Amino acid sequence: MNDYLNVEISRRSLLEMAPRLKILSPLMPDYVAALEEWQAKAREYAEKYIRPNALAIDLKCSKDPRYVDWDLIKKSTPYGFLSLLVPKSLGGGGQMCTAFAIVMEELCAGCAGIANIFGANALGVSGILLGMDFYHYDRALFELAEGDRKGEPVIFAAAITEPLAGSDVEDPVYLKSAKLMTELKPVKGGYLVNGRKVFISNGSIAKYTTLIAPTDKKRPVESMSAVLVKQGDQGFSIGRVEEKMGMKGCPAAEQVFEDCFVPKENLIGEEGIAVNFIEVVLGASRGPVGAIATGTARGAFERVVEFAKNHKAGGRRLIDQQWVQIKLAEMARKIHLARQAYLDSTMSFDFTGTPKLMSTLTTKMLLDLTPRWVRKTAPFTKFLRSKTVQKIKERMVEKELKPQDQRDIQVYSSLAKVTGSDVAMEVAYQALQIAGASSSLHRYELEKIYRDAKLTQIYEGTNQLNRHNMFINFFPEEAAHAE
Amino acid sequence: MPNETNRYRELELSASKFAARWIEPFAAELDHTGPAFPTQAFAAGIEAGFDRLLLPESAGGSGFELSDFCALIRTLAQTCAGHAMVFGVHIALVKSLSELATENSRVLLERVLASGRPVGIALPDMISLDRIETELKIDPAAKISGPAGLAINLAPNGFIIAFAQNDKGVPAALMIESDAKDLLAGPELAIGLRAMPAAELKLEGKSIGRANIVCESEQALKLFRSIIVNVCFAVSASSLGTMEKASQKAFAYANERYQGSRMIIDHSHLKNILGAISAKAAAGRGAVFNAASDPADFLSALQTKVRVTDSAVQVCADAVQILGGYGYMREYGLEKMMRDSALLSLLPLSNARAELAIADAEKKKLG
Numbered sequence: 026m027n028d029y030l031n032v033e034i035s036r037r038s039l040l041e042m043a044p045r046l047k048i049l050s051p052l053m054p055d056y057v058a059a060l061e062e063w064q065a066k067a068r069e070y071a072e073k074y075i076r077p078n079a080l081a082i083d084l085k086c087s088k089d090p091r092y093v094d095w096d097l098i099k100k101s102t103p104y105g106f107l108s109l110l111v112p113k114s115l116g117g118g119g120q121m122c123t124a125f126a127i128v129m130e131e132l133c134a135g136c137a138g139i140a141n142i143f144g145a146n147a148l149g150v151s152g153i154l155l156g157m158d159f160y161h162y163d164r165a166l167f168e169l170a171e172g173d174r175k176g177e178p179v180i181f182a183a184a185i186t187e188p189l190a191g192s193d194v195e196d197p198v199y200l201k202s203a204k205l206m207t208e209l210k211p212v213k214g215g216y217l218v219n220g221r222k223v224f225i226s227n228g229s230i231a232k233y234t235t236l237i238a239p240t241d242k243k244r245p246v247e248s249m250s251a252v253l254v255k256q257g258d259q260g261f262s263i264g265r266v267e268e269k270m271g272m273k274g275c276p277a278a279e280q281v282f283e284d285c286f287v288p289k290e291n292l293i294g295e296e297g298i299a300v301n302f303i304e305v306v307l308g309a310s311r312g313p314v315g316a317i318a319t320g321t322a323r324g325a326f327e328r329v330v331e332f333a334k335n336h337k338a339g340g341r342r343l344i345d346q347q348w349v350q351i352k353l354a355e356m357a358r359k360i361h362l363a364r365q366a367y368l369d370s371t372m373s374f375d376f377t378g379t380p381k382l383m384s385t386l387t388t389k390m391l392l393d394l395t396p397r398w399v400r401k402t403a404p405f406t407k408f409l410r411s412k413t414v415q416k417i418k419e420r421m422v423e424k425e426l427k428p429q430d431q432r433d434i435q436v437y438s439s440l441a442k443v444t445g446s447d448v449a450m451e452v453a454y455q456a457l458q459i460a461g462a463s464s465s466l467h468r469y470e471l472e473k474i475y476r477d478a479k480l481t482q483i484y485e486g487t488n489q490l491n492r493h494n495m496f497i498n499f500f501p502e503e504a505a506h507a508e
Numbered sequence: 509m510p511n512e513t514n515r516y517r518e519l520e521l522s523a524s525k526f527a528a529r530w531i532e533p534f535a536a537e538l539d540h541t542g543p544a545f546p547t548q549a550f551a552a553g554i555e556a557g558f559d560r561l562l563l564p565e566s567a568g569g570s571g572f573e574l575s576d577f578c579a580l581i582r583t584l585a586q587t588c589a590g591h592a593m594v595f596g597v598h599i600a601l602v603k604s605l606s607e608l609a610t611e612n613s614r615v616l617l618e619r620v621l622a623s624g625r626p627v628g629i630a631l632p633d634m635i636s637l638d639r640i641e642t643e644l645k646i647d648p649a650a651k652i653s654g655p656a657g658l659a660i661n662l663a664p665n666g667f668i669i670a671f672a673q674n675d676k677g678v679p680a681a682l683m684i685e686s687d688a689k690d691l692l693a694g695p696e697l698a699i700g701l702r703a704m705p706a707a708e709l710k711l712e713g714k715s716i717g718r719a720n721i722v723c724e725s726e727q728a729l730k731l732f733r734s735i736i737v738n739v740c741f742a743v744s745a746s747s748l749g750t751m752e753k754a755s756q757k758a759f760a761y762a763n764e765r766y767q768g769s770r771m772i773i774d775h776s777h778l779k780n781i782l783g784a785i786s787a788k789a790a791a792g793r794g795a796v797f798n799a800a801s802d803p804a805d806f807l808s809a810l811q812t813k814v815r816v817t818d819s820a821v822q823v824c825a826d827a828v829q830i831l832g833g834y835g836y837m838r839e840y841g842l843e844k845m846m847r848d849s850a851l852l853s854l855l856p857l858s859n860a861r862a863e864l865a866i867a868d869a870e871k872k873k874l875g
Contacts, residue, residue: 084697087540186833189766190767191767191832191833192767192768192832193767193768196768198768199767199768199769201769202768202769204766223833224833267837267838268540268837268838268839269836269837269838269843270828270836270837270838270843270846270847271836336633337633337643338633338634338635338641338861339634339635339636339641340641346635348860348864352860450825454821454850455860457850457853457854457858458853458854458858458859458860458861459858459860460858461633461658461854461857461858461861462631462633462657462658462660462854462855462856462857462858463633463657463658463708464854465658465698465699465700465706465850465851465854466658466696466697466698466706466707466708467696467697467698467699468696468697472698472699472847472850475699475850476699476847479825479828479836479846480836482829483828483829483832483833483835483836484833487829487832488829489777489778489781489829492777493777
């Protein structure tokens with residue numbers, strides 16, 4: 026037992042942390058090597074910049090929830106975390122969900138609050154990416170990658186939650202009767218947006234927000250659409266920035282839309298497809314939320330191991346006591362399982378979900394072989410947004426994506442999110458119990474992790490909603506007859 | 509049960525009025541800007557006679573029983589657990605000092621009561637209650653040095669009871685005045701209970717004078733165990749009040765918030781959560797007042813604190829979950845309850861450590 030605990034979990038390699046990748050390594054050496062590379066980068070950034078600043082930022086944000094440490098975000102740009110998901114041809118990292126999740130685990134082991142800036146950014150980006158709307162690839166996503174290259178970070182957000190509809194907007198079953206406030210009213214040349222979105226992570230700092238709202242509030246399922254709004258757009262303002270219990274490093278803000286005109290070009294994909302779009306995005310993002318939670322739990326584990334090595338109770342070091350050893354082993358077990366759950370989710374998504382479409386010949390021809398300046402020309406833009414291209418996309422989806430795989434993706438993503446977040450809460454609480462009363466003090470960091478962990482059970486659909494999502498996809502027929 | 513008698517009802521009513529006047533208007537702000545000791549509220553509590561609640565009438569007290577004390581603390585905690593613990597810890601320590609009844613303890617208790625100043629406790633980093641495991645050392649000249657543990661209920665001009673041991677391992681209980689120069693550290697930011705400031709106490713070769721030694725040897729162990737038991741009751745009652753309020757808030761929200769074509773309270777899977785919240789709060793009530801009916805039962809006090817604080821942690825976290833994003837925000841007050849309940853589960857020792865002490869006590873019973 027002691028030998029195992031002497032292994033610093035934070036210094037364990039990716040292949041040790043995820044045996045499946047060790048097995049996969051000889052078969053897909055480039056894939057695994059890229060994951061290892063991203064993990065190393067994230068670990069370095071977390072060690073050098075996040076951990077040393079986590080407590081101070083948490084305190085500053087307690088006093089002023091609008092505070093954002095831009096210097097810290099700027100320091101991330103050489104690593105390219107913000108543009109990790111952007112295709113390589115646009116200057117991004119060209120990675121998919123698994124690499125992103127591995128990065129998030131590392132960053133969250135440092136501080137989940139700060140890391141959440143990168144998580145919320147990816148949620149905004151994935152809306153555009155998975156919508157496969159190349160118009161935005163060449164503009165907003167290109168700008169994001171340029172930002173990382175120039176050291177001038179560009180942040181994204183996704184706005185889904187409303188004051189009277191949280192989980193309702195994230196579930197097609199509940200959406201039918203959701204009390205929505207925000208609407209994209211079609212007008213000449215675009216849409217007029219009115220309404221409010223709340224608890225939007227990165228909401229106050231994002232240059233671009235992927236906004237989800239119906240074009241007709243009375244028919245939300247049929248008319249749900251996604252558009253890109255930009256900070257500074259007329260009629261778009263930031264309301265209150267929330268005072269949260271934890272995850273303070275990443276601001277959660279209200280976004281207010283008052284007769285905000287959004288041009289038709291800013292539509293992501295087609296009008297009325299956002300229900301499917303939300304499902305795809307959440308299928309992609311809930312696995313990484315599992316990784317966020319896993320990293321949060323790991324952060325608690327690493328700190329309590331450190332605490333136990335340096336503190337005595339009853340005259341002996343805590344780490345030398347059997348009850349502590351067993352509790353630590355139990356924590357390590359849960360963290361390991363949570364990691365496997367998120368890898369199941371992200372790898373399923375990468376290999377059997379929408380990212381599959383990125384490696385088709387058609388997509389490669391468009392993204393890798395066609396110069397960006399050609400894609401940006403008016404005729405080409407028109408072509409990319411034509412019915413023909415839309416049909417090609419639909420055919421690609423039909424051919425490449427199997428319905429059962431898509432249902433499995435939903436199951437695994439919710440499973441990873443629920444497992445990880447429950448583990449994060451349990452591990453953070455047990456860490457406090459081992460360390461004792463002193464661990465309630467801010468400077469030991471454990472209490473902060475307990476506060477941070479709770480949000481992972483709430484956002485990206487509450488754990489209740491995610492459990493229901495698992496049932497719906499496990500038992501589609503029975504779900505249709507549910508109360 | 510407390511509400512079966514007029515006395516309880518009167519006590520709870522008085523406590524509610526006190527909380528409305530002295531706690532409610534300040535609690536949220538103090539939590540946000542704290543830690544800070546609520547000097548005014550404490551003075552008002554002393555004026556109301558809270559400090560003498562458990563002292564016998566023959567000693568100038570109110571002659572109330574431990575269950576009355578639990579009723580008072582529980583009611584105050586429904587408004588703010590931090591404030592409730594300020595009184596809970598103070599009253600618990602006054603009771604323990606009074607029961608010790610040694611010459612020095614009588615003198616020191618009189619000093620505390622006459623001054624109207626709060627008293628707190630430095631909790632050793634313990635896993636057993638059979639001995640005082642403190643690293644704070646005391647030499648023959650009454651000089652003390654070393655870590656004394658986490659001091660709670662730290663107040664400007666207050667007193668702190670700490671435990672030390674000499675070279676031979678003989679324990680002693682000390683009373684330190686916080687206005688004595690360089691003796692006490694300032695409060696540190698903690699997860700919750702910010703009205704009851706806390707700090708890790710480390711003393712370096714300070715002389716406290718023999719008059720401040722409350723007791724030594726067996727008497728010190730007796731005082732230590734008495735304090736732990738009485739603080740356990742304060743913690744249990746605070747946790748109970750906190751989870752009752754959290755439960756109330758969760759039900760109120762679930763009954764007025766529409767989701768998925770009906771009210772939250774009408775979703776059967778959320779009824780499971782809400783039902784469990786309600787059951788835990790009810791069981792907590794029973795456990796606290798049952799244990800308080802037999803204050804001499806050290807084991808029961810500890811068992812109750814483990815069970816009730818653990819329930820409160822779950823209830824508060826589940827109540828936050830019911831409110832979703834709103835539960836996580838300061839404005840709704842539930843996140844404070846979640847933080848407060850987490851700290852309560854660590855006092856006077858964490859539940860995981862208390863389980864070890866309970867098992868030791870059960871083993872002793874087996875002989």
